Amino acid sequence: MPSFVVQRNGQAASATELAPLAFAGYAHFTAMQVRGSRIRGLDLHLDRLRSASVELFGRALPHDRVRTLLRKALEAGPADLSLTATVYSSAGEFTAADTDLEPELLVRTGPAADGPQGPxxxxxxxxxxxxxxxxxxxxxxxxxxxxxxxxxxxxxxxxxxxxxxxxxxxxxxxxxxxxxxxxxxxxxxxxxxxxxxxxxxxxxxxxxxxxxxxxxxxxxxxxxxxxxxxxxxxxxxxxxxxxxxxxxxxxxxxxxxxxxxxxxxxx
Incomplete structure (x- = not known):
């Protein structure tokens, strides 16, 4: 089972789909550590994505939709991993707002991490x-x-x-x-x-x-x-x-x- 996946709206993202996003700077995200396919503070991550989407795009994906996409990404990897969920708009950067477009979700997973020991x-x-x-x-x-x-x-x-x-x-x-x-x-x-x-x-x-x-x-x-x-x-x-x-x-x-x-x- 791979330890790294990239999914766009629940489907494996192609290089063609990812190319416009490679250096894009108008998006927001949340990052989490997943252990045993479970997440601490999931409600906080969902609320963060909702409030930031409303701030940047004027609308947000429903919590149920986000949870479905997160679950699909987790099913494609091991039980312990790092996960980043990024919300963006296909309108891209340097354009006037287009609230008719539903935000899109890019989910990336990778190896689990625990951070530096310090001090x-x-x-x-x-x-x-x-x-x-x-x-x-x-x-x-x-x-x-x-x-x-x-x-x-x-x-x-x-x-x-x-x-x-x-x-x-x-x-x-x-x-x-x-x-x-x-x-x-x-x-x-x-x-x-x-x-x-x-x-x-x-x-x-x-x-x-x-x-x-x-x-x-x-x-x-x-x-x-x-x-x-x-x-x-x-x-x-x-x-x-x-x-x-x-x-x-x-x-x-x-x-x-x-x-x-x-x-x-x-x-």
Whole structure:
């Protein structure tokens, strides 16, 4: 059974169909890790695709249709894999909106991934994403800033906005620990599905959490930091800019407990 498939609207995509999409930059997506043919936070992924489609295209595919296409892709691969679902319009880029066209769905699968072990060091870079609430494609700045950070001796980059607030990483959400509560940065950002899963499970577990502005000047008063995305609920961060961050094993434990409390569901 192959570990990688590419399907367009539920059918194997041909090179001719994929060619116009190779470098297209007007689309959005969601990425997930599938284990045992099941997905954590499936409802969050579906809601993300719906809201982003309405924002970009003025209409969205029904949840049932998306679930059918995800299920078809999963049936073509192993039980454990990575999956990316990208929504785009055949109208393409640099055209006026055409809301008469139904969005199309491209599903790609590949080998399962768990992310880096960490701990990571993050350069602090001033950057604000366009349409930060949408997980959209064509974001050259994220790769560029990652590579700039690595060239400076860091592992990755964390963004600060024009007000000096930490927001998110290149492909990560940020989370902090004050010793007893999880602290989520307040800024314009993409709310990741892993972040949303952890937040709702922390509520159920009774773990304190809050949202507040976090600037680089606030970091010395915090007791830990992590990054998270679809790979993992928490990779430890040991330095942000010039500020060392303490190890926080209890923070990691809390985040992983919340993550594993979320049931996996089948599309």
């Amino acid at each position: 990571l060091s993050l350069a602090v870079v001033e950057h604000e994403r366009v349409l930060p609430a949408v997980k959209h494609v064509g974001e050259v700045a994220k790769t560029y800033l990652l590579r700039q950070a690595v060239g400076q001796g860091f592992d990755d980059a964390a963004f600060v906005d024009h007000r000096g607030r930490l927001s998110e990483g290149t492909i990560w959400n940020l989370a902090f620990w004050d010793g007893t509560a999880v602290v989520w940065p307040e800024a314009e950002m993409l709310i990741g599905t892993t972040m949303a899963i952890v937040r709702r499970q922390l509520d159920l577990l009774g773990v304190p959490q809050r949202v507040q502005e976090v600037t680089p000047a606030d970091l010395p008063r915090l007791a830990g930091a992590v990054v998270m995305n679809s790979w993992t609920p928490g990779v430890s961060v040991h330095r942000i800019g010039t500020v060392p961050m303490p190890e926080a094993p209890s923070f990691q434990e809390v985040l992983h407990q919340a993550w594993h409390a979320e049931p996996r569901t089948a599309p």
